Amino acid sequence: MKLVAANVPVSTVWTSPEAPRDIDAPAIAVSPDVAGWAKSMDMENRLGLHGRTLTQLLLGEPVLVRSERDGWSEILAPWQPSSADDLGYPGWVPSSHLGELPSSATAPVAVAVPSVSLTAEPGSGHLFDLSFATVLASVDHADGYTRVALPDGGEGWIADAALRSVDSPATAEDRIRLGSQFLGLEYLWGGTSTYGLDCSGLVHTVSRVLGQRIPRDAHDQADTLESVALEEAKPGDLYFFARPGKVVHHVGFVSAEGMLHASETGKRLENEPLLPERRETLFTTARL
Structure with a gap:
């Protein structure tokens, strides 16, 4: 296997090269x-x-590349732990979405706003937009901007106001604040970007910004994170939901209002009271 990196702002991971439709x-x-x-x-x-x-x-x-076929790469994503493979989340992506690792891997910073412009120079020369939770190595600072290392030997600049050092201490309030930026965002199955999130994708990406590498899927998150008693749950903790005899199917942040979560396909990210039908399947709570 070879180690490479995603070289596009967002690459969707598919179950197979045949999975994508015309749309x-x-x-x-x-x-x-x-x-x-x-x-x-x-x-x-x-x-x-x-x-x-x-x-x-x-x-x-x-990204670890396991095999290649017809312009597609079978990959493992180490930053997204999964019970499906000890080396990371498995799937397929177009090979064109992969490139050489950035030359630097120190002083990582995360995009902490929904999106930000990557520029060729501080404040000018727009290249493309970066999604929330993009983590890159910082190599220089000037005039309120950070220079970051990109795949394939490239570099770019990002406004400091949009960034957070992943090494900074995290609080429960940070989780609710960061997640609340996406209130109203339409649910996207498999989404871990500013263009769409699923329930565990919201929890995973917020945690990534705060320097915590947690599993990608809700059932793995429930299995690995520290459990707390329901009556001890505080805003910023996690609610997990499962039907009797089934694996965990949903997760959301405990909030003062009830739960901040990406509900399901057809709905939007919301912060709402914990409704009776949700309470019926409340399985466990955990702390990040």
């Missing part, structure tokens, strides 16, 4: 338009992603 063409293009793809899908199209998409990679994210 998914923008997501698998050499220069993917994930924002346009997400906007193009109606309810039926979004439901059709179940069994097709798995997760997403963000620019600079390391």
